[in-house]
Amino acid sequence: MLYPITVEVLHQVFSPHGYVEKIVTFQKSAGFQALIQFQSRQSAVSARNSLQGRNIYDGCCQLDIQFSNLEELQVNYNNERSRDFTNPSLPSEQKGRPSSQPGYGDAGVGFPQMNNAAAIAAAFGGGLPPGISGTNDRCTVLASNLNPDRIDEDKLFNLFSLYGNIVRIKLLRNKPDHALVQMGDGFQAELAVHFLKGATLFGKRLEVNFSKHPNITMGAETHEYLNSNLNRFNRNAAKNYRYCCSPTKMIHLSTLPQDITEEEIVSHLEEHGSIVNSKLFEMNAKKQALVMFENEEQATEALVCKHASSLGDSMIRISFSQLQTI
Template identity: 25%
Template sequence: MEATKRFRRDDNVDPTNPDPSIVVHVRNLSPKATEADLLEALSHFGAISYATCMPGKRMALVEFEEVEGARACVVYAQTNQIYVAGQAALFNYSTSKMIQRLGLESENPNHVLILTIYNAQYPINVEVIHQICEPHGTVKRIAILRRTMLQALVEFENAEIAKKAKHAMNGADIYSGCCTLKVEFAKPDHVKVTRNDQDQWDYTMGPPPPGGHGNADYGYMANHDDRYGGNYGRGRGVDGYYGRGRGGYTKEDVGYGRGGGSYGRGRADAGDGPVLMIYGIDQTHWNCDKLFNVLCLYGNCDRIKFMKSKPDTAMAQMGSVRQVYTTIDNLHGAAVFGSKLALRPSKQQVLHDIRDPFDLPDGTPSFRDYSKSRNQRYTTPELTARNRIVKPSNVLHWYNAPVTMTEEKLKELFMDRGAATPQKVTIFPQRSERSSAGVCEFVSAEQALEALAIANHTAVESPVGKAPYIVKLAFAGSRDGKDFRM
């Protein structure tokens, strides 16, 4: 009865041909799909206010903040498939004008949020909740509710801070593959705290004692990545680390990669498709071409999409699942443009074409298809054999340059593109009459990574013909570049 009331449609609307609405009805949904999967698949159409799944009916309702977001989703789905949790779903406007909230949830903006934690495989207490919320603004009070569902009420200083925190954390995983957050505005305008312990805390009464909150045992927190708090920046909301929520905060303390850590390749929930999530992407510094310039070193990068509702997040479709993990192994945690990259596999199986992508700050489109790019480096066995998989270092290998390339000309190439100038340039003895190669050394690996993103695949005039040379860059494993094949 409660579910019928919640999803009651407007009796004055034709259910076979509903008018545009901010609420979208999703059908043919995977029984395993969650609200987090819906957010991941649909948020690039527009900001999402609320989502709720009906697993038994294989349906869901998604409420966008603006009708334009709902319209973009429905129109796109008419001629394209949208995958949610790896399965193509069907989309149309709902006959409902809004989704009725249940319990303590509210559609009205408030300075109090309610966090519902799904699949809580690790202990959750006020310290964990404070660590993930405090980076977005001052937290006043927290109360954890341990009822039929694990929930937490979090009181911020004002509604604007709460809204920013909601947008950043909704759909995120506190730990990779588990402890998924559903974040909504709450009905109460005050969080009642009667004592300070692991389930509730009043931060207006002073900071917690050193070493934790109350007398609880917090030894397990060693497995919780302290970057959830330490490397955020309040001014930017997520400082490039949203989605370490979304992909899970990687628990680097206990190892990362193939066997240890939270991206173990055997995990069924880690994503088994060729799509990659990239966090820590500041759109003022990045665009699709710059990201392609970096990702192409580790595999074929077919499509890139920046997220409108999550400005620190991008997605890329690689050539294979193996290339996804190769990219993660080499780029996760890399410092660039004042932030750190965080990468994880996506549950999506494909990035679909976007007819009208929004523009990035530099005026370039937020989606591009590189599947036919001549700058791909893994399209044939011969090309693949020429590459060396190397993590970012302060030395770049440059090749496919004109034979007339000099140290000064190479430095000018970086300067003209707005990149840092290398400290040292080495030109290899010529093994070909058609091109030249060498290495260049930068102050740091971060500076070299930025230079590669900006200047890779720069066209240089040919001294002999009409077609320009496309100068290619890659990381060199040694200063002399002897480990790199051309």
């Protein structure tokens, strides 16, 4: 950095877009980073849309802004590196300890970007899945060899949202079997590439690679999912990371109606393939189900077509299950 970037500087840059509640800054191997908490989600979206790619100072300190999976920042001190604007009475440093960032870079708090591989590894039980580097910073992936007669943006959303939040999706009209998918961050993109490469959907073997485009620009043919309440990683991100896997024969259904029957579930899904077995059960007073198809392709089709569909008075949620038998 050629010029200092402090909490005050960041507050000056971001506060025109809404009330900034908290700021935490820290140094990582990838460079200087900050977490900024707004009072409202709308303000955070406005700030990102307006400031992404802009420079803090003329000709330097370009902003690269991603949304965090953290629901709340914990700020212990008000100083030049961290600030809780809702609690001005916080001390400037811990008594008897030199002033240093108490935070997020050292403690392994769940910072969602993959610069903090340790936090994400913790979600996977202490180590990243084999084949995952945790160092990718490219957020956009290119999916190709799609079935153009059967695929659409919402079906791609249902599949890719298993591995992270979706920002935008664009089907390429000049290449109807290609689509760009912009994930919430580089780690989520890496998970999607790793787990979906070679998966079969609608009779086609998918090819999934990182795109040369850093993001998808808004346009008439771009579908925006940034604010979709169907994004799975807005809550319980660590739990969702643990469930990431390649497509399996078994799908797990949740948010089912309380009065649902196993026959109704089978009827809702059987158009997508041969159902080998199914089981309806209750956990934490909520109805859930497991459905096993004859093969992974049938289960994948059921997931992309029926996730977020209505069953009774409920919008159901579908994920792959790593269980081998019911």
